[in-house]
Amino acid sequence: MGSLKNQYLGNLRTEGTHIPSGNKIITDAPVDNMGKGQAFSPTDLMSFSLSACMMTIMGQVADRENIAMEGLTTDITKVMSASPRKVSEIHINFNWPVLDLTNKQKTMLINAAKTCPVALSIHPDIKLEVTFNLN
Structure with missing residues (x-):
């Protein structure tokens, strides 16, 4: 048995379940x-x-280096192409x-995110x- 389950609900909507925790997420087709x-x-x-993956891996580095990550946010923009319809860009x-980071700490966090x-x-x-505004 897998760790995720997805169910089609109709009307272009699905409900995914994370089996170990029972947490759920709904998807819907865009307008x-x-x-x-x-x-x-x-x-x-x-x-x-x-x-989320970038932040998580950065968090692992931050924990190891005793850097408090609270307050880090991202703005995400997805760009779709028309033919074929697919994600063409992610910003x-x-x-x-x-934040007060050394250049070494900034480099470690950025490298963690990118990998x-x-x-x-x-x-x-x-x-x-990907733009890093790490002041």
Whole structure:
């Protein structure tokens, strides 16, 4: 048995379950693709997963280096191509307004983000623009 289960609910909507915890997530097709746009679309989750993975791996480095990561946010923009309909670009803008890092710490965190498993799994045809505002 897998650790995830997904069920089609109808009307272009699914409900995914994380089996070990019971947590659930709903997906909905976007308005521009016949959906209601009332939840994350699958391609939204793809883009969000990249950000979450980057933050998680950065958090592992931060824990090891005693860097407090609270307050780190990202703004995520997903760009779709029309034909074929697919994610063509993902833009992630990291913001960390109150931070005092050495250049070595910044480099470690940025390298951690860029080598997270999701980043390494994204097809090279997808353009990634990642900006780190680590003040």
